[in-house]
Amino acid sequence: MKKIRCALIGSGNIGTDLIYKIQRSPVLEPVWMVGIDPESEGLARARSMGLKTTAEGVDGLLPHVMEDNIQIAFDATSAYVHAENSRKLNELGVLMIDLTPAAIGPLCVPPVNLREHADKLEMNVNMISCAGQATIPIVNAVSRIQSVGYAEIVASLASKSVGPGTRANLDEFTYTTSNAIEVVGGARKGKALAIINPAEPPLIMRNTIYCLTDEAPDEARITASVLEMIKEVQKYVPGYRLVNGPVFDETPKGHRVSVFMEVAGLGDYLPKYAGNLDIMTAAATRTAEMFAEEILAGKIKLQAMEVA
């Protein structure tokens, strides 16, 4: 079967893990890996896995986009360079999956709104943050049953799984995720908390999701909706598991629904405890696959964009 050819930008943990995910895909093929350091371990590994590489950034990739028929690119660099990367590749008709907090395109959580983005043929979609991917499906599972005035999520991450970029810019993570809880999760107000735990052996990623419903919650329907949503996420992240809840209780602030999740990764490049990175790469791959299926079926055709 024909596959859609992809480029990976950024040769760190996320970029490297993406190679494994994309190689397994029936509709995607990793062809290029873009880095900026010729000595980097990520580029060496990519070469050993059969990818072409450049250490000259996106500019090193551009001359090969047409001849190698690259149609989808994943950007796992930083918010600071993403806009420029996206502009250059969109101009050549390459669809951009953004794994940075730049969020210049619409926010995507696959089981919630991927279909919508594919239908609109968006040329740049943003994957929010690991905590966003792990928690927003649950917020949405509640808000699709009853209106949610406030949702709050707590993500606990193993210290070893949190890279220097996230550490130095925790506020960006907080703002991006809080906003997505509202825009994609469907809560009127969102708040995100992150905890970095250094325990050894490293703890598997945990997420707690709290929602305040406007009316007294329909416990049976919300529970069924949450369980159904978990099954949807498990299609691309098998280690997405309900630990406790949903718990329903009355608080001074209103009717609270609490759900306690765990995310174990597949252990491809990053160990299993790093479910946070895995859920990003898996969601990005799932997103690309949806677009790829549409392209292969002839339903959509990517076009070079006129960029003002």
Next chain:
Amino acid sequence: MSASSLKGRKVILHDMCLRDGMHAKREQISVDQMVKVATALDGAGVPYLQVTHGAGMGGNSLQHGFAPHSNEEYISAVASRMKQAKVSVLLIPGLGTMRELQSAYDCGARSVHVATHCTEADTSPQHIAFARKLGMDTTGFLMMAHLNDPAGIAKQGKLMEDYGAHTVYVTDSAGYMLPEDVKARVQALRDVLKPETEIGFHGHHNLGMGIANSIAAIEAGAIRIDGSVAGLGAGAGNTPLEVFAAVCERMGIDTGVDLFKLMDAAEDIIVPMMDHMVRVDRESLTLGFAGVYSTFLLHSKRAAERFGVPARDILVELGRKKMIGGQEDMIMDTAMTMAKERGLLKEVAA
């Protein structure tokens, strides 16, 4: 420890009862109560008072509880009435943000504890730099310091100094440390930090060691000491400030505070505010013994009541699982998992 060895040393006291004490009051202190306490402490000469939600900036949440007023309301009300005391705030990156720090500054806060877990100092550079840009007295606050060894604490403290912190704290959030542990960590910091960088100690009284640990910190070179009048704080409370001030006076350590005024504030204002006597009891002693974050105390008692698992069992399990400050959600989670194992709770059918 002889009186003469520390005679003449100057120590800067920092009161926590309007921040750490919020935990002991389930975040329910009114603006009027805050003003009353702060005015008394200002009058007694306490140079720094911390005033916010117990979890600091961004603390109002389902995870940490909602106070009846915003941080801005508390800070403005207190700061506008202080004659000499500076108002400080707590900022834990991942919970609080720079926007909230700016807002606290605008309301009159002039000092900040930027707090991270004792191994995660590198989550604080933007917040420390921003506090310095605002011109605030800036502290890097290494929480749960018993979970990192002296060399590790020194390394983390050095990072915070590099980001711009004026002061680095050894923070015994679990009230677990013994005087030798405190001394080793303060000494390790003193060896690597610039001479002008101050060192502080923040104790909890879960093993009854708050005062002894604070004195040990001073012996090793600390100059700032956190405590709270009448010990109003999480767990068995902070180092009781009026008791500490009395010990300092006996030892000839200069705190600059009026001891009798502090004693009066403790007895006449703060003790009557307490919902429960803040003291070493079975559960708070468990925190200190097992090395668990002091704020977990009341949450664990509530989870115990609801799911029928004793609070002490929950606390010991949280210690075993190495849960750290901010993971209050894991208390209910752990209690539910334990209740299932004990046949007290049913699994949701998947």
